[in-house]
Amino acid sequence: MQQELKLRIISGVILAIIVLAVTWYGGFAFRLLSAVIALLIYYEWSTITRLQTEQPVANVAGWVGQAAIAAAILLGRFDFALSLLVFFFAIAVGFVAAQSASRWFPAGIVYAGLTGIALAEIRGGDAAGLQAMLFVFAVVWATDILAYFVGRAVGGPKLAPRISPGKTQSGAFGGAVSAVIAGSVIAYFFIPEADWLMAAAVAFILSVCSQAGDLFESFIKRRFGVKDSSHLIPGHGGVMDRVDGLIFACFAAFLLATLFSLIKGDGMAPLGAALFGF
Template sequence: MKERIITGVIAGIAFILLVLIGGLPFTLVIMSLALIAMVELLKMKDIRPTSFVGIVSLLLLLSVTIPNTLLENTFIHISRGEFILSILLILLALTVVMKNTITFDDVGFILISSAYVGFGFHFLIETRLLEQGLTLVFFILFLIWSTDSGAYFAGRSFGKRKLWPEISPKKTIEGSLGGLFCALVIGLIYHSFFIVFDDLLKVILMIIVVSVIGQLGDLVESALKRHYSVKDSGQILPGHGGILDRFDSLIFVMPILYLFQFI
């Protein structure tokens, strides 16, 4: 527990400073974290990052993660969607050319894993680049962190009914509700100091979405680890596991906020 607390405090302070700095340093570090998360996912599936599937996965991840401003300045004059569609068609053609050395399952893994990891980090970068980006990113981070803390302490104190035992045996319904309540309290306190939106109802809806979807993102990664029979996605953060373990909620929340037009 001591190791976990020390790592959490150091990593938390470093990440807060990074968010404050923003700009190119923030973009480059987030893209690096996305690459590490992708490597962790490849290793879970026993795919070497230096293999063909591994390299293509990492390259596709970068194409998904790179911010719009940098993508517009490249020599590639096609949209992100058109580029991903082109990669899909090329990979499907390779299943024939390479006589199923690259299989349909490999293509599916490359696309889904790149989208799962990449879009979450991409929208984190894009949000920080907004005019109100600093306020929004910290708001989202505090909601996720307060949900995690509230769920942990509420679960330990009042947890009786299992939330989803087949996926995450320790999580409880009481813990989940405690996380949501904690997020509402912290979110409204934050909003009283830093105005997120002019409409209070929109703020409350965003708090609920972040808290609920963040917990779902945590369960998605738990299901992933259970499928591949691993305890943690990696060991880069002592006591906390890997990058995917620490960012599972965030990378699931960010695309949803984009789809719901909160960012």
Template structure:
């Protein structure tokens, strides 16, 4: 009976692995192709992603994107992204902040019909918009954009995969049980190790003489930011009392579930890139 119970428990832990693998096999190459083939393809991908992310957020708040105030979230984020595409990041940020305030105020005036408070609906503007602007700015660097965005996504993906595999395999003490009872310290360690391998390989492929210390530090920063984003998304879902943000992606839930790490890591990577200057890879400070 013990053997049977152990086998059943093991199967339960890995039951969503096949769906996850199939979804990743479809979505991963498409994202990498858009990153690789140019800023235009990546911008188109970002526009689609932002629209879906905004739709999921608005629905979490009990609203619809076809009418105000729900419609304000995708409109503001896409407008800010358009200015970022035209290389006006300061205007993009100003539009984002102004749109966040306007969405909050507008939602408050329609508060009697809101499922969630106005501030939570408006928060989606910043949550999605900041990451969108950051990714556009990173990729539009004609010299280092491809390397930086590919590096960012590989580190985030490796962190997620490593945390999933190590956490399911080893278990152990919980990382943040009040936020996400399934996440463990062993998973966090596994995610960091995988991120170091994937990020290090990517960085050395683009710049073979890069400083290993610089690569390690930047990978660690981006990986930890990704894990914080994962925990933040878990807290958001706990707040909204949902398991997934939608059922869009088999095995992964919604796009917000899939891009939680990117939403947190992209602004961090963009700040690093801004500090280094144009044409420099994220690990190019060593």
């Protein structure tokens, strides 16, 4: 067990360094990272839900859709990528209506495609995007790490025993508190113009969504009887195992930033700045 934890920590640190370096660099490098993550998520989703073996025609359509969305992300055409996501989601729903694919097919299109779009759009190409992405990472990582250690140290009632027996209410609370602290620290040092109350509120929302994303992936794996989404990352399993919380947090950040931008009348451009009310 100690050896497994050591491997998990080492691979986690290496991945964090790579991701932070690419995030700092931004531009095409981060869009490429976002596209690759989305493609790997679709690969793992289609494997877990058995689309590859049980619905090969639908799965090919899914890969065509994900490849098109990834290409739009690489070109920086986020509006076009969203349009493609809607288009291929409609096609996926058509497969389900024709009873030639399961309901997990359209869900996979959205889950993977929106992940890549949200990541790339939040980061964007400006300083506000870098600040927003660092904020999201800090909140999600603080939630994940402290929820694990607080849950093990304190124990107590289970959070969702039927879905993930190892998660506790104390861990969820500890993760949320640590996320608010981490978000506030990032806001203090990297986003001096931020509204601190807004930053703390956003951190709490993203932490809750991150934990919901973790539970969602646990539900999917339990539903299909698999332990890990794949074996791509030593000590962590697959990409979905590593970014399950990040996925839902990015969905929430993307939606919140879009909502705040529209309320302020700024449109879709300043997503990073919109998260913090400056």
